[in-house]
Amino acid sequence: MKISREDVLYVAELAHLELEESEVEALRGQLDAILTHIDKLKQVDVSAVEPMAQVLHSGASPEAALRDDVVRPSDVADAVLEQAPEAKKPYFRVPKVIQR
């Protein structure tokens, strides 16, 4: 067994996911099966291999695609705030974070 119930609860905390009791056991079994398959990767000799961290620019100059970092006017703030569950212009509102 690669994954314990405690592992599931710990990772759910990291991921900010509230899980139902039934989900915890189901996920444990499923993640266990998937990670067992993923163990195949241990068979590969990767000692002299670079990780593929970039797709387009592996080996090429990354600057090619970057634009200048300049401020441009934008007037979408109100439209964006309209989509928020709770807002008070020009801010998003969230539950109180600091108690005094």
Next chain:
Amino acid sequence: MSAAKQWTIPSVREALETKNISARELTVEFYSRIEKRNPELNAFLALSPERAYAQADCIDAMRARGETLPALAGVPVAIKDVISTRGIRTTCGSRILETYVPPYDATAVERLESAGAIILGKTNCDEFAMGSSNENSAYGPVRNPVATDRVPGGSSGGSAAAVAAGLAVAALGTDTGGSIRQPGAFCGIPAMMPTYGRVSRYGLIAFASSLDRIGPLTKTVHDAAALLAVIEGHDANDSTSANVPRSDYFEEMEKPIRGMRIGIPAEYFGEGMDPEVRAKVEAGIELMKRIGCQPVELRMPHTEYAIATYYIVATAEASSNLARFDGVRYGLRVTGDSLREMYKKTRGRGFGPEVKRRIMLGTYALSSGYYDAYYLRAQKVRTLIARDFMLAFEKVDAIVTPTSPSPAFLLGERTTDPLSMYLADIYTVTGSLAGIPGISVPCGTTSKRLPVGLQIFGTRFAESRVLQLAHAFEQAGGFSF
């Protein structure tokens, strides 16, 4: 439906130019088709008639003035619901975005509309494009128009079903591990994943940023080329979009195919493939030989590691990308006693089972103590998978494989075992990891009349080659034997 005209991009253009139909009349026709067929298929999640008719009237005004019409004038298209559309609800097939209306258009959508296309609405998909059957949508599964007790494939199932059923002339889908190509195969239409960087992803709601691509699902290879030619090209709003020269796909597609070297990798014809799929794809390769292609046997030894690599890389990136859905800026909020409780309840309630599973897997793979063993190792194996392709393309012009090991399966058949669903992505995830272009084209049907898909890969930015071979195959009758 049987008597309904099968519209394509050239036939729309011809009808508009000869004044057989107006853009408005054509739009009315497509909405009436959707009204009849969508209750059963569930391919569309939202319709945008106001925007569609405004665009149609604009095209009709151009016609009245005798102006030259743009490339996609009057062509009714559907947009996968993970792609942002200004003023049109965009849910990603998720409860967490049930009420979200984007304030801007994705670049691909903007380019389609600038070229005269008519946006009919948004198509159903697996939640956040995570799935291979469209059964992970929070708004119910899509039915395959070819056999309505079967899945249309996924995650772009709604786009594939809409085009196959004649509810749109073309559609945009997205492909992260096969999500354009596999539904194209299951529904019997051409479906293309362009090279990573070919099409801007500005406005695409991200799943896995090193893999996601936008591409066309259409009725013909010509139409796929026509859509790609409009949506491709550098975009300053997407730092991963490539600045590469464009080619004239229509000219390239007509070039003679004789002498083209097609690679047949042994690893794609091993165990686990449906025998009828094998027979059809082998017959497809025989047809390619008859029109002058030279088959070359290939070995691509890292293929067997592709699923494991993909499901680490994709889920790790997803766990990071989906952190933004926290009840603060858009979509669902479930209140809690603290900010942290609000995040957890919102995400717990808003995400479906597959999305939670992938966030959990990705978070685990990136967590302290496991990063090197899973994520870093997967990135290294990804290098080896990409290298297999680069070495192969020194010997061949294109690689030909099946798109999926089986034809469309029954609704509900695979929902209980996520791993078996993942393993069926074996032929498509390789090209996703390598960043190369690929197309699935129809390759006949099984004894139950289910479509089989044949996949063609090319090297990076070799869309011309891929389209050329796909087009020659289509012209030779390959779609329907």
